[in-house]
Amino acid sequence: MEAKENQGELWEVFLQSKPGQAFKHVGSVHAFDKNLAIENARDVYTRRGEGTALWVVPSKEIVAVTANEAEYFFEAADEKIYRHPTFYSMPEGVKNM
Amino acid sequence: MEIVAPSTEQLLADFESKINAEIKIEPRDWMPEEYRQNLIRQMSQHAHSEVIGMQPEGNWITRAPSLRSKKILLAKIQDEGGHGLYLYSAAETLGVSREQFIQALHEGKAKYASVFNYPALNWADMGAIGWLVDGAAITNQVSLQRTSYGPYSRAMVKICKEESFHQRQGYEIMWRMMEGTKDQQQMAQDALNRWWWPALMMFGPDDSDSPHSTLAMKWKIKRESNDQLREKFINKTIPQAELIGLKVPDQNLQLLEDETYKHGDINWDEFWAVVKGNGPCNQQRLEHHIRAHKEGAWVRETAIASAKKHNI
Amino acid sequence: MEAQKKYYLQLADNALILSHRLSEYSSHGPFLEEDLANTNVALDLIGIAESILEQTAKIDGKGLTGDDLAYRRGEHEFYNCLLVEQPNTDFAFIMVRQFLTDAFHFYFYSELTKSKDKFLSAIAFKSLKEITYHLRRSSEWLIRLGDGTQLANDKTQHAVNTLWKYSNEFFTENDVDIEMKKSGIGVDLKEVKSLWSQKVNEIFFMAHLKIPENDFQLTGGKQGNHTEYMGYILTEMQFLPSKYPDAKW
Numbered sequence: 001m002e003a004k005e006n007q008g009e010l011w012e013v014f015l016q017s018k019p020g021q022a023f024k025h026v027g028s029v030h031a032f033d034k035n036l037a038i039e040n041a042r043d044v045y046t047r048r049g050e051g052t053a054l055w056v057v058p059s060k061e062i063v064a065v066t067a068n069e070a071e072y073f074f075e076a077a078d079e080k081i082y083r084h085p086t087f088y089s090m091p092e093g094v095k096n097m
Numbered sequence: 098m099e100i101v102a103p104s105t106e107q108l109l110a111d112f113e114s115k116i117n118a119e120i121k122i123e124p125r126d127w128m129p130e131e132y133r134q135n136l137i138r139q140m141s142q143h144a145h146s147e148v149i150g151m152q153p154e155g156n157w158i159t160r161a162p163s164l165r166s167k168k169i170l171l172a173k174i175q176d177e178g179g180h181g182l183y184l185y186s187a188a189e190t191l192g193v194s195r196e197q198f199i200q201a202l203h204e205g206k207a208k209y210a211s212v213f214n215y216p217a218l219n220w221a222d223m224g225a226i227g228w229l230v231d232g233a234a235i236t237n238q239v240s241l242q243r244t245s246y247g248p249y250s251r252a253m254v255k256i257c258k259e260e261s262f263h264q265r266q267g268y269e270i271m272w273r274m275m276e277g278t279k280d281q282q283q284m285a286q287d288a289l290n291r292w293w294w295p296a297l298m299m300f301g302p303d304d305s306d307s308p309h310s311t312l313a314m315k316w317k318i319k320r321e322s323n324d325q326l327r328e329k330f331i332n333k334t335i336p337q338a339e340l341i342g343l344k345v346p347d348q349n350l351q352l353l354e355d356e357t358y359k360h361g362d363i364n365w366d367e368f369w370a371v372v373k374g375n376g377p378c379n380q381q382r383l384e385h386h387i388r389a390h391k392e393g394a395w396v397r398e399t400a401i402a403s404a405k406k407h408n409i
Numbered sequence: 410m411e412a413q414k415k416y417y418l419q420l421a422d423n424a425l426i427l428s429h430r431l432s433e434y435s436s437h438g439p440f441l442e443e444d445l446a447n448t449n450v451a452l453d454l455i456g457i458a459e460s461i462l463e464q465t466a467k468i469d470g471k472g473l474t475g476d477d478l479a480y481r482r483g484e485h486e487f488y489n490c491l492l493v494e495q496p497n498t499d500f501a502f503i504m505v506r507q508f509l510t511d512a513f514h515f516y517f518y519s520e521l522t523k524s525k526d527k528f529l530s531a532i533a534f535k536s537l538k539e540i541t542y543h544l545r546r547s548s549e550w551l552i553r554l555g556d557g558t559q560l561a562n563d564k565t566q567h568a569v570n571t572l573w574k575y576s577n578e579f580f581t582e583n584d585v586d587i588e589m590k591k592s593g594i595g596v597d598l599k600e601v602k603s604l605w606s607q608k609v610n611e612i613f614f615m616a617h618l619k620i621p622e623n624d625f626q627l628t629g630g631k632q633g634n635h636t637e638y639m640g641y642i643l644t645e646m647q648f649l650p651s652k653y654p655d656a657k658w
Binding site for chain 2: 006
Binding site for chain 3: 178
């Protein structure tokens with residue numbers, strides 16, 4: 001017998017712990033619609049008052065890079081050390097840079 | 098530029114070098130099929146244990162003797178549901194849906210911790226379960242925070258953080274009862290007598306007799322052996338029992354020279370009997386889960402139908 | 410004093426007994442997320458009951474605790490409405506009971522924030538945050554149940570037909586309600602009823618549910634006369650303190 005899929009869609013949950021902070025992925029929930037998804041996220045992931053704002057995103061809508069692509073996707077940026085501030089030499093004594 | 102697909106040998110070598118370097122394996126990374134299967138088995142068993150584990154304590158929610166204890170017990174059982182949920186989600190990253198996990202549980206193909214097949218008979222059992230069963234589980238889970246599979250490790254970190262109060266609330270119940278009337282003290286000792294051995298069995302068979310352990314240790318799914326964890330647990334727990342005047346029900350218990358304890362023989366025949374389904378509550382626990390799942394089917398169906406109608 | 414105490418108990422007992430019913434449902438939910446959500450509501454309600462019972466014990470001044478009031482009162486001394494003691498027949502009964510009570514709680518506590526009694530207005534402010542969420546959740550569920558499959562609509566309509574006869578008791582004024590309203594401590598239940606009816610009509614309309622034509626109503630809980638279910642609730646809830654009266658837990 002094949003399992004009948006009626007646990008709802010999978011949604012990824014992002015929580016902002018304080019105003020001003022970045023949203024952080026905290027896990028996922030099952031839900032049948034948007035309202036239930038955000039309420040389930042609230043009921044599951046803020047039981048200890050962990051957050052002030054929540055996002056839920058359908059898991060299937062997330063675009064990701066696979067590991068096999070990772071090399072050309074990320075390692076190319078390793079070469080661009082000029083994007084990092086420590087790349088630049090500064091005269092001794094310069095302030096507020 | 099021509100990109101040549103790496104060979105399986107190469108992929109396995111890369112995989113194992115990551116494991117050795119303590120780099121976590123993530124869902125989309127290549128992994129050996131046996132590693133995936135081992136994880137699916139262990140994580141789903143862990144998730145089912147959390148969810149089935151709601152039942153023995155659930156048996157006492159409506160009889161909790163104070164508003165404070167009722168709130169704590171409800172919150173604790175709710176946490177267990179939450180932890181089951183985190184673990185199902187982590188396991189779903191391996192390409193198996195929650196519905197499939199539940200189906201495997203209902204068909205008896207997936208296991209859960211046998212300890213939950215014992216009955217909760219008096220209020221002190223709420224103490225013994227929190228103190229011993231959660232205590233044993235935490236010993237194992239602390240170790241699993243370092244497991245090699247990323248989603249499993251992250252779930253364990255979260256779970257360990259939340260569970261820190263579970264063991265304390267259990268011990269507090271035992272302590273209060275040992276400070277209380279004669280009846281209460283008897284209930285507490287009775288609960289310890291019944292839960293002690295099942296708690297020791299939670300760590301699984303002796304290392305020499307543990308079928309899934311070798312690969313799981315090699316690939317760092319498990320970080321410490323069954324016996325190592327069991328030793329840790331008894332060394333922590335026995336002094337806690339003595340402090341409040343409880344007696345551990347083991348006539349062959351020895352205190353060794355290095356201040357550690359050696360427990361008497363575990364009745365593995367009983368362990369295997371319960372694993373095979375012949376414990377006091379196996380049938381009851383599973384039937385409860387199946388019934389709730391079946392009774393909820395029309396609710397899930399109407400929620401799907403309603404969402405479709407409104408396109409939300 | 411007696412009236413104020415009884416007024417407090419009416420509020421506390423609704424929360425206490427409903428939370429008890431919800432806590433029976435732990436690990437029986439249709440899916441895991443819902444089990445957690447249901448428990449959150451139960452925990453909120455126990456919290457409300459606990460605060461009010463502790464305060465009641467305090468103003469009573471007989472050296473009792475909130476727990477004594479929950480665990481050592483007899484059935485006739487409980488003043489909750491009959492609706493909240495009705496059993497968890499199925500998810501439809503649970504949600505209909507919840508929605509009707511949440512809507513009452515929402516408008517009642519909104520009014521109660523204006524109470525001259527500082528304790529009551531403070532607890533109303535605090536509880537209202539939780540109750541607003543409860544009402545949102547049960548309203549949405551009622552719509553999902555009523556407006557989804559035919560089977561669910563039938564079950565939910567059946568729950569409405571069964572429970573409706575207990576729904577008006579919230580608004581039936583007794584002597585205590587009248588005295589408390591006069592003294593500016595209590596709220597005007599007519600006002601609450603009219604807001605409640607609007608909300609119920611709105612959600613029932615969206616959920617394709619009908620108010621039963623037979624508008625016969627049962628009351629009694631607020632005078633301590635309960636349905637047969639209540640005795641079993643208390644037998645279970647009060648088991649340990651009754652059996653071991655000297656024990657501390």
